[in-house]
Amino acid sequence: QITLKESGPTLVKPTQTLTLTCTFSGFSLSTTGVGVGWIRQPPGKALEWLALIYWDDDKRYSPSLKSRLTITKDTSKNQVVLTMTNMDPVDTATYYCAHRQQQVVPDVFDIWGQGTMVTVSS
Amino acid sequence: QSVLTQPPSVSGAPGQRVTISCTGSSSNIGAGYDVHWYQQVPGTAPKLLIYGNNNRPSGVPDRFSGSKSGTSASLAITGLQAEDEADYYCQSYDSSLSGLVFGGGTKLTVL
Numbered sequence: 001q002i003t004l005k006e007s008g009p010t011l012v013k014p015t016q017t018l019t020l021t022c023t024f025s026g027f028s029l030s031t032t033g034v035g036v037g038w039i040r041q042p043p044g045k046a047l048e049w050l051a052l053i054y055w056d057d058d059k060r061y062s063p064s065l066k067s068r069l070t071i072t073k074d075t076s077k078n079q080v081v082l083t084m085t086n087m088d089p090v091d092t093a094t095y096y097c098a099h100r101q102q103q104v105v106p107d108v109f110d111i112w113g114q115g116t117m118v119t120v121s122s
Numbered sequence: 123q124s125v126l127t128q129p130p131s132v133s134g135a136p137g138q139r140v141t142i143s144c145t146g147s148s149s150n151i152g153a154g155y156d157v158h159w160y161q162q163v164p165g166t167a168p169k170l171l172i173y174g175n176n177n178r179p180s181g182v183p184d185r186f187s188g189s190k191s192g193t194s195a196s197l198a199i200t201g202l203q204a205e206d207e208a209d210y211y212c213q214s215y216d217s218s219l220s221g222l223v224f225g226g227g228t229k230l231t232v233l
């Protein structure tokens with residue numbers, strides 16, 4: 001059974017860097033075809049894809065946020081970390097991590113974490 | 123503005139059939155990229171409903187079906203049930219943006 005869970009601060013100040021951790025079980029990020037992505041959702045608004053990391057350490061980012069995002073993986077800990085710099089109140093959202101379903105193109109997320117709400121405010 | 127356009131809301135009575143459209147362009151759906159659909163009950167995480175235009179993950183009822191034609195895709199729900207009341211999102215890939223894109227979401231109300 002695949003599960004994912006996000007963790008990190010619930011409140012960050014403007015200009016600070018956000019670090020979120022996705023801890024997962026039921027799969028390995030060293031297995032060919034596996035990937036983990038991050039998606040966010042501002043209150044009352046639509047989903048927005050942020051980043052995706054693959055088993056071979058290939059990384060993809062949302063072009064509009066690429067300069068602010070870094071995604072990394074720790075295979076031994078079954079964790080994926082997303083950092084977002086220069087946080088702004090418009091970045092207030094629920095942040096989800098999700099498992100990429102293998103062998104499907106374009107990338108699709110079949111299992112999602114419960115999400116973590118991050119508020120950006122001074 | 124989302125790259126993929128969905129109607130903000132649709133509604134139907136129990137037992138009826140509803141469809142939700144997802145309109146893209148020549149750089150995403152029209153370029154041949156498949157479309158996926160998610161269901162999100164308010165306050166919960168999205169759930170994959172349809173992948174690859176018309177494939178249902180295990181456990182998704184066959185009341186849900188998807189299709190794609192040209193620059194658009196559609197999600198159809200037959201035999202509407204109260205539990206289907208949720209937000210629905212389409213997702214694909216856009217070659218101009220070089221990234222995954224979601225629709226703006228559609229709120230389904232079961233009357």
